[in-house]
Amino acid sequence: MTKMFFRRITMVLMLFFIAAAIKSFAAQNPAQFKQFPIKIPKLSEEMLYPEFWISRLADPDQILDSELSIRMRNRNNLKEADGLENMSQLPVSYSSAEVLSMIEENSAVSKKPRFLNGSTVEASFYDRILKNRNISGIKEQNPVRFGITVRRTEMRMLPTPERIFNDPVDMDFDRILTTGIYPLEPVAVFHESLDGKWFLAKCSYCMSWIPAEDVALGSRLQIMDFARAEPFLVVTGKKIFTSVDLSDSRLSEQQLDMGIKIPLARPGQITAEVEGRIPEGNFVVRYPVREPDGTVAFLLAMIQRSEDVSIGYIPYTRRNIILQAFKFLGQRYSWGGIFNTRDCSAFSRDILATMGVKLPRNSRFQGQLAPAQTIAFPDNSTLETRISILQTVTPCSFVYMSGHVMLYLGKFRDDYFIIHDTTSLKIKLESGDFQSFTAMGVIITPLLSTFLGNGKPFLEGLYAARNFISLP
Secondary structure (H helix, E strand, O other): OHHHHHHHHHHHHHHHHHHHHHHHHHHOOHHHHHHHHOOOOOOOOOOHHHHHHHHHOOOOOOOOOOOOHHHHHHHHHHOOOOOOOOOHOOOEEOOOHHHHHHHHHHOOOOOOOOEEEOOOHHHHHHHHHHHHOOOHHHHOOEOEEEEOOOOEEEEEEOOOOOOOOOOOOOOOOOOOOOEEEEOHHHEEEEEEEEOOEEEEEEHHHHHHHEEHHHHHEHHHHHHHHHHHOOOOEEEEOEEEEEOOOOOOOOOOOEEEEEOOOOOOOOOHHOOEOOOOEEOOEEEEEEEEEEOOEEEEEEEEEEEOOOOOEOOOOOOOOOOOOOOHHHHHOEEEOOOHOOOOOEOHHHHHHHHHHOOOOOOOOOHHHHHHOOOEEEEOOOOOOOOOHHHHHOOOOOOOOEEEOOEEEEEEEEOOOOEEEEEEEEEEEEEEEEOOOOEEEEEEEEEEEEOOOOOOOOEHHHHHHHHEEEEOOOOO
């Protein structure tokens, strides 16, 4: 028994020291730590760290656009760019015909088979949901109400939380979901569902149905003043949380995603204690909550100073673009935010939001319609021509193909690399056959050594590279 006992103790100690050695080695040499073979061609461990790509930039700290210039550009974009709306300039009310048009345009019903809880969606499902749009409740004139989101939620094409899919077992793409929407987002409300649980609403980048319980209503002035308030914090981590508040669950551990702007409380607004304790060690912010009657109240909440946040926007530099992008590396892909993360267009939008740059939510609007410094890849250009065009593209530009946006990292050896939030990956084997992998997340891939569905190099799908800086 004694020998067996000592053997076991010795084995446990050996395993402990081996684990400690591996941990120490990984901490000191993270780019050298290998846990499994990398399947992506041309990719090595060292390339999985932002410092690798930053070190290859000629001037990573060059300011690409000043904060003043970005503000002016954002104002112009809100007036002129498709996919962005100046909320403060909306009309006071809309006619019945205008509201009906909004409902019809934002209540799509597919004619293709769809599945709910594994079974085919019946016509009765659509009949019930379409009735909930409350067409008969539209007034001759419909005053616009304003509100603000109090938690992360969703905007949906139909006023229902039920999820329907293309496939009975594939749950990645909810076909009713329009987009996830973050807390502290101003919204304009045009109409209410029959059951009173949904608002037909518009934010600066989307119109759809939103759960009424996730919106607190106030005056236009009240909501827009809060949205423009200074000074403010910007969330620079992929997500952070407000502090635990035992006195008010509406303020406790609320998720705040990258790019969200949160007004800081002014010194005169801060009492000796916040949430029943002294605020030292925290930032004190103003946070909107929904009162029982549906109206907004702005209360004090706390965010730990150790959270990944910035007082004001971070500088618009290539270093910061790469650092922000790599905070998402490995995060699961989430169509429209269905899994509480993000998809490819939110990936690019959230990165630049930390620097104050406002982009449309949709990748098509970003890639084709938003004002930007653009380098085009002509449709019929050869691969050689595309390579020569790509060599003129500055690293940290966003590159676009139909329905997808990626961040260009630069050339390394004989290939060109991107980081992007993607669903799939295709590589060519030594036999010449192709092998597909499910990616469903943020990964780094080469443009020449990964392939499209038609077997052509990924580079052949690009139509533009874009830098969102002020144009002359």
